Amino acid sequence: MAAGPVALSRGLPGRAAAWAVIAFLVLPLAAVLTAAGGSGRIAAADWAAIRFTVVQASLSALFSTALAIPVARALSRRRFPGRGIYIALMGAPFILPVIVAVLGLIAVLGRGGWVNGLLGQMGIPPVSVYGLHGVVLGNVFFNLPLATRLILQGWGRIPAERFRLAAQLDARPRDVFRLLEAPMLARVVPGVLAVIFAICLSSFAIALTLGGGPKATSVELAIFQSFTFEFDLGRAAMLAIVQFLLVAAAGLAALRLTPRAISGAGFDRPVARWDTGGAGMRLADAGWMLVAALFLLGPMAAIVSRGIGGLARMPVAVWQAAATSVVIALLATGLTLLLTLALASARRNWVEVAGLAPLAASPLVLGTGLFVLINPWDRPGDWAFVVTLVVNAVMALPYALRVVGPAVSEAEASYGRLADSLGLTGLARLRWLILPRCRGTIGFAGGIAAALSMGDLGVIALFADPERATLPLMVWRLMGAYQMEAAAGAALLLLSLSFALFALFDFGGRWRAET
Amino acid sequence: MRHLALATGFMFATQAVAQTPVLTIYTYDSFNTEWGPGPVVEKAFEETCGCDLQFVAAGDGAALLSRLRLEGARSEADIVLGLDTSLIAKAAESGLFAPHGVSVDMDLPVAWEDPLFLPFDWGWFAFVGNVDGPMPANFEELGAGNASVVIQDPRSSTPGLGLLMWVKAAYGDRAPEIWQALADNIVTVTPGWSEAYGMFLEGEADLVLSYTTSPAYHLIAEGDSSKQALAFDEGHYLQVEVAGKLASTDQPELADAFLQFMMTDAFQAAIPTTNWMYPAVTPAGGLPDGYDYMIRPKTSLLLPADEAEAMRGPALDEWRQALSR
Numbered sequence: 001m002a003a004g005p006v007a008l009s010r011g012l013p014g015r016a017a018a019w020a021v022i023a024f025l026v027l028p029l030a031a032v033l034t035a036a037g038g039s040g041r042i043a044a045a046d047w048a049a050i051r052f053t054v055v056q057a058s059l060s061a062l063f064s065t066a067l068a069i070p071v072a073r074a075l076s077r078r079r080f081p082g083r084g085i086y087i088a089l090m091g092a093p094f095i096l097p098v099i100v101a102v103l104g105l106i107a108v109l110g111r112g113g114w115v116n117g118l119l120g121q122m123g124i125p126p127v128s129v130y131g132l133h134g135v136v137l138g139n140v141f142f143n144l145p146l147a148t149r150l151i152l153q154g155w156g157r158i159p160a161e162r163f164r165l166a167a168q169l170d171a172r173p174r175d176v177f178r179l180l181e182a183p184m185l186a187r188v189v190p191g192v193l194a195v196i197f198a199i200c201l202s203s204f205a206i207a208l209t210l211g212g213g214p215k216a217t218s219v220e221l222a223i224f225q226s227f228t229f230e231f232d233l234g235r236a237a238m239l240a241i242v243q244f245l246l247v248a249a250a251g252l253a254a255l256r257l258t259p260r261a262i263s264g265a266g267f268d269r270p271v272a273r274w275d276t277g278g279a280g281m282r283l284a285d286a287g288w289m290l291v292a293a294l295f296l297l298g299p300m301a302a303i304v305s306r307g308i309g310g311l312a313r314m315p316v317a318v319w320q321a322a323a324t325s326v327v328i329a330l331l332a333t334g335l336t337l338l339l340t341l342a343l344a345s346a347r348r349n350w351v352e353v354a355g356l357a358p359l360a361a362s363p364l365v366l367g368t369g370l371f372v373l374i375n376p377w378d379r380p381g382d383w384a385f386v387v388t389l390v391v392n393a394v395m396a397l398p399y400a401l402r403v404v405g406p407a408v409s410e411a412e413a414s415y416g417r418l419a420d421s422l423g424l425t426g427l428a429r430l431r432w433l434i435l436p437r438c439r440g441t442i443g444f445a446g447g448i449a450a451a452l453s454m455g456d457l458g459v460i461a462l463f464a465d466p467e468r469a470t471l472p473l474m475v476w477r478l479m480g481a482y483q484m485e486a487a488a489g490a491a492l493l494l495l496s497l498s499f500a501l502f503a504l505f506d507f508g509g510r511w512r513a514e515t
Numbered sequence: 516m517r518h519l520a521l522a523t524g525f526m527f528a529t530q531a532v533a534q535t536p537v538l539t540i541y542t543y544d545s546f547n548t549e550w551g552p553g554p555v556v557e558k559a560f561e562e563t564c565g566c567d568l569q570f571v572a573a574g575d576g577a578a579l580l581s582r583l584r585l586e587g588a589r590s591e592a593d594i595v596l597g598l599d600t601s602l603i604a605k606a607a608e609s610g611l612f613a614p615h616g617v618s619v620d621m622d623l624p625v626a627w628e629d630p631l632f633l634p635f636d637w638g639w640f641a642f643v644g645n646v647d648g649p650m651p652a653n654f655e656e657l658g659a660g661n662a663s664v665v666i667q668d669p670r671s672s673t674p675g676l677g678l679l680m681w682v683k684a685a686y687g688d689r690a691p692e693i694w695q696a697l698a699d700n701i702v703t704v705t706p707g708w709s710e711a712y713g714m715f716l717e718g719e720a721d722l723v724l725s726y727t728t729s730p731a732y733h734l735i736a737e738g739d740s741s742k743q744a745l746a747f748d749e750g751h752y753l754q755v756e757v758a759g760k761l762a763s764t765d766q767p768e769l770a771d772a773f774l775q776f777m778m779t780d781a782f783q784a785a786i787p788t789t790n791w792m793y794p795a796v797t798p799a800g801g802l803p804d805g806y807d808y809m810i811r812p813k814t815s816l817l818l819p820a821d822e823a824e825a826m827r828g829p830a831l832d833e834w835r836q837a838l839s840r
Contacts, residue, residue, distance in 0.1 A: 035585070045835060103713055111663070111702065112718030130703045205706055208668060209714075212703045214835045217670075221706070225670040228577035229827075231584055231605070315549045368585065375586055381571065473544075477572070479709035480545035482732050482791070484716055 014346020017339050018354040024394055025361050028369020032237045035372050040226070040234025042242070049217040050242060056132060056207060056216070057200035060139030061193045067140065068147035068192070069185065071292045074285035075148070076155035086293070087152070088503050090145045093296050095451030095498045096303075097472045098205045099479075100491040104299030105129070105141055105210070107306070114298070130212030138206040143196045145296060146448075150195075150402060153441060154188035155181070157410050173281065187258055188406070194254035195402050198247040198359035219243050223362050233368075240365040247360030251353045300495070307492025310485040318474050318490045322497060325471040328389050329453035329501055335393035336449040337442065340400040344408040345434060355401040358394045366391065388470065392453035399452065400445035404438060411437035443509010447502035454498040471497070536566045538769045541579055543597040545790075547572045552782075552789040559781040566769055575707065576673050576756075580606055583761075587611070593764040594773055596635065600755045600817065601676045603632055604824035613762040616771065619778045622797045624753065624815035632757035635777050636792035638726040639751035639812050640677045641744040648721045653747045654682065657722075658696025664722040665702050665711045669831060672707045673754070678724050680823055681752030683830050684816040690830065694837035701838065727751065727810055732791045735805040743810075750814025756792065 033039060075087065093101060108114050109129040116126040129137065158180055166176050204220035211217075219239055226236040343355045370387055374380045380387075411433060412419075419433045435442070455472055469477070471494045478487035547553030547570040557568045571592070573582050576599050583590055583606075590611075598606055606612060615633045623637055642657070642664065644650070649662035657664070667675030682690045702720045705711040715723035722745070730742040758777060760770045776782055783794035787803050794802075818826065 045832070048839075099710060102710070103717065106714060106717060106719055110714075110717065110719045205710070208671075209703055209705050209710055213698075213701060213838045214668070214704065215839045221668070221671060224706075228575075228581050229670060229676070231581055317549060371582075371585055375589060379591060381591075476709065477544045477548050479713060480707075481548045481550045482712075482729075482736070483548075483550060484713055487713075 013342040014344070014348070014351050017342035018346065018351040021339065021358065021394060021397065022354050024390070025357055025366065028366050028373060029237060029240060031369040031372040032233050032240075032365055036233030036237060038234055040232055040236070040238050042235065042238050045217075046219075046222050046235075046239060049219050049222045052216060053201055053207070053218045054246065056135045056139070056218075057197045059132075059136045060143065060200040061197040063136055064140045064143040064147045064196050065151075065189060065192050067292070068144055068151050069189075070288045071144075072148045072151035072155060073181070074288045075152055078285055078289075084507075086289070087149070088506055090148060090292065090296060091447070091502060091506070092145070092300055092495070092499050093141055094143070094145045095448070095455055095502055096495060097455045097475065097491070098203070100303060100475065100495065101142065101299065102138065102206060102209050104303040105138055107302035108298040109137070114302075130210060132211070132216070134210035134212065135207050135216055138210045139200045139203065141296065141299065142206070143199060144292065146399070147192050147196060148292070149444065150192050151185070151188055153403070153406070154184045157407070158184055190254040190257040191402060191406070194250045195356065195359065195398060197250045198356060198398070201243060201246055201360065202362060220362060220364070223364050227364055227368065236365055236368075240362040243362055244357070244360045247356065248353065251356045255349055255353070303488075303495060304492060306488045307495070308489075310487065310489025311492065312489070313483075313486040314489045314493070315486065317469070318471070318486070318493065321469045321471045321474040322493055324469070325454050325494075326497060326501070328385070328392060328470065329450045332389050332393040332396065332453040333446050333450040333505070335390070336396045336400050337446055339393070339397050340404050340445060341430065341434065341442075343397075343401055344405045345430070352401070352405060355405070356398045359398045361395075363391070363395070393449070396449035396452045399448045403445040403448065404441050407438040407441040408434055440509045443505050443507070446509065447505035450501040450505055451498040454494065454501060536766055536769060538564070538566050538568050538593050538766055538773060539571060539591050540568065540594045540596050540773070541571050541573050541583065541592040542595075543575050543579060544572045546570070546597055550789060552785045555785040555789065556782055560773060560776055563776070564769060564772060566766075568773075576602055580609075583611055584609055588763045590761060590763060592761050593766045593770045594758055594760055596758040598632065598757050598759065599673050599677075600753065600757075600820065601673060601680065601823055601827075603629065603757065604820040606759065607631055607820070611761055611763070612759040613764075615760055615774050617774050617778060619796060621795050622793075623755065623795060625817050627755070629757070629820075632759045633774055633777065634755045634757050634795040635782070636786045636790055636795055637753060637755040638728050638792040639753060639815065640674060640681055640724065641727040641729075641747070641751055641810070642722040643715070643725045643729045643742055643744050644722040646741050646743050650745055652745075653749050654685065654693050655696070657700060658693060660700070662700060662722055663702045663720040664697075664700050664724070665714050665720040666704055666724045667708055667711050668704045668706055669834060674708050674724055675704075676827070677752055677754050679830050679834055680818055680826070681816060683826055684752060684818050685749040691833045691837050694834055698838050704838075726754070726792065727812065728787075728791050728793065728806070731787070731803075731805045731809055734808065735788060735803060746810045746812060750816045751812040753815050753817040755817070
């Protein structure tokens with residue numbers, strides 16, 4: 001790694017961005033603590049919630065990743081018509097608003113769902129989806145696509161020359177796995193585990209709805225309760241801090257477990273694979289891809305089939321909300337990508353952990369803190385647009401960073417010295433090294449950020465703008481007014497728009513690019 | 516040029532608003548949707564008040580109160596509309612509210628004498644199911660049978676809290692036993708009403724905790740008579756939704772005028788078919804047709820506000836322990 005002025009100037013925007021993100025997360029928390037007049041006590045029941053949260057998040061991370069590895073491996077070594085669309089569609093569950101996804105899952109796996117209908121016809125008693133297994137299933141549904149894409153990118157970064165060499169050496173699939181794929185997985189998997197653990201940590205609707213009862217209480221629910229019914233801000237802030245610490249621990253563990261990059265550069269030739277084995281292996285790969293597709297697309301099909309009837313019943317306000325959401329999503333994406341590139345090029349460990357921190361932030365505490373900060377100066381309602389925009393951008397940052405970060409590291413490891421020797425710094429380095437090398441990943445990251453910003457409902461309730469609602473809030477309001485059909489229609493619109501934005505960025509990044 | 520025109524239009528609009536006084540009312544989300552009472556109420560009141568009524572939707576009833584407490588005396592709200600009985604004690608304790616000063620005869624199943632909070636509608640909690648589905652006649656039968664039910668979490672939703680109080684009011688110290696018997700009937704506990712009701716409509720459970728008037732929605736708005744509310748012989752717990760005037764209001768006369776207006780037909784007649792609850796004062800035209808078919812519980816249960824508040828913590832612990840086994 002280069003020393004001296006080059007390294008310094010390279011890290012500066014990244015460190016500034018990291019501090020900005022940290023300040024954005026910590027100041028509201030401090031504001032809540034100040035408003036509470038000190039920290040609160042964590043109740044005995046909260047410890048049970050913390051335990052349950054850690055257990056479900058760990059299991060969800062393990063299962064999502066374990067299932068994602070064979071699916072990503074199958075995708076990496078098979079070429080078939082529609083592969084691009086398959087990969088894009090796989091990303092869809094991840095971008096759904098939670099309540100929509102849960103109802104979709106239930107339509108397939110619930111008591112009256114398609115699976116139990118099928119089992120019933122075969123004379124098998126119904127299977128219940130509610131319980132710890134349901135929570136894990138719900139989380140895997142959400143996170144399998146992300147895990148698969150992240151791991152698939154790891155495969156994409158193994159230079160084609162390695163596979164060619166392996167083929168020349170007559171390596172069997174088992175050897176290719178041991179020599180090329182396993183070291184790559186060792187680098188990628190800890191980060192994937194940490195990010196999914198962090199995501200599952202703060203889920204509350206999935207845990208409660210699919211958990212089947214108060215056993216499945218998550219920390220976020222305890223925070224919600226202390227806010228709304230108890231108005232115990234101190235306890236809410238303490239719980240938010242616990243959540244923060246858990247994610248920080250996971251992030252640090254992942255960093256520690258991740259070996260340094262060892263791969264090295266190639267000539268970016270199209271990857272050709274010779275280790276694709278015989279019919280048995282082909283069948284196994286097809287099997288994995290089919291299982292993933294059925295699991296992920298079933299609930300999506302349910303959402304689409306329920307939503308189509310409701311499209312005609314949607315009020316005009318839904319379209320206005322859709323427009324607002326699209327504008328917010330596009331602006332938030334721009335901000336996320338700027339932050340991501342700054343953080344990724346800093347290439348310091350603490351900067352990376354800072355980039356992961358928004359995952360651990362309780363949206364409720366964040367929203368309340370911002371509210372407390374703005375309230376003495378101005379009407380919080382007037383800030384709804386800005387707050388939603390910035391919060392969405394920061395909330396999407398960890399995902400984008402997890403996608404772009406490894407690609408930037410790889411580019412720096414392979415071409416950093418060349419760039420140093422050419423005196424490429426700052427924007428020039430970005431223009432000639434980072435952007436060309438990381439286009440595909442930046443596009444994917446942008447797609448995720450845009451789709452998440454469409455779907456996120458987190459902090460908006462406190463900042464509800466009387467004039468402009470976002471689309472997820474609209475879905476919520478429709479459901480609350482018995483308008484389940486119109487809500488299903490609006491949910492379908494939300495799904496379609498999120499997916500369109502996602503695909504636009506994702507295909508845009510991959511357009512005419514092989515890496 | 517279009518931007519310029521837009522900007523000018525916007526400026527004129529804001530200036531026009533600035534000349535008329537603004538009455539700001541915080542309410543819950545579903546009140547101010549196209550189907551909720553909000554638009555009707557706004558139009559009717561603005562015809563008489565010479566003011567601009569602005570609804571600000573801020574989550575559910577519990578979130579409303581939290582928001583007010585965060586804002587304190589700086590709040591822009593003149594009136595809060597949509598707190599429910601389980602929140603009244605906390606709301607009164609906050610010291611943010613001024614007496615409403617309205618005295619009218621109300622059609623509530625219980626006597627109402629609260630000086631700070633004025634009811635605008637009410638309903639009975641009830642389990643709602645399909646007409647051909649199971650029909651337990653009380654909590655004990657429900658617990659002993661195998662009807663499945665979706666309920667809301669008392670820690671995050673007001674109907675969930677209402678159910679907790681219902682069991683407590685009906686069974687007192689026997690509440691833990693009732694909850695234990697119910698444990699195997701409960702499919703799941705949802706964060707709010709919308710998820711639970713959505714799941715029930717998807718066929719996930721035979722019954723859902725809602726209101727005796729929920730079938731009226733399906734009957735009147737959708738012409739669907741397949742839903743019914745179950746009459747429980749231990750009585751039904753009441754939810755009374757109230758409005759209150761903020762002590763810090765800068766429009767006290769307008770706020771008083773609104774509270775008076777709230778009890779008149781122009782407001783009350785909109786409630787049965789927009790909020791799907793019983794109006795606090797039955798309008799001259801009576802209730803809409805579909806309401807004749809709704810069950811009318813003989814016994815109404817309602818714990819006094821301070822008693823409910825004191826009981827909430829222990830009742831929550833009982834609930835959690837009984838259902839965590």
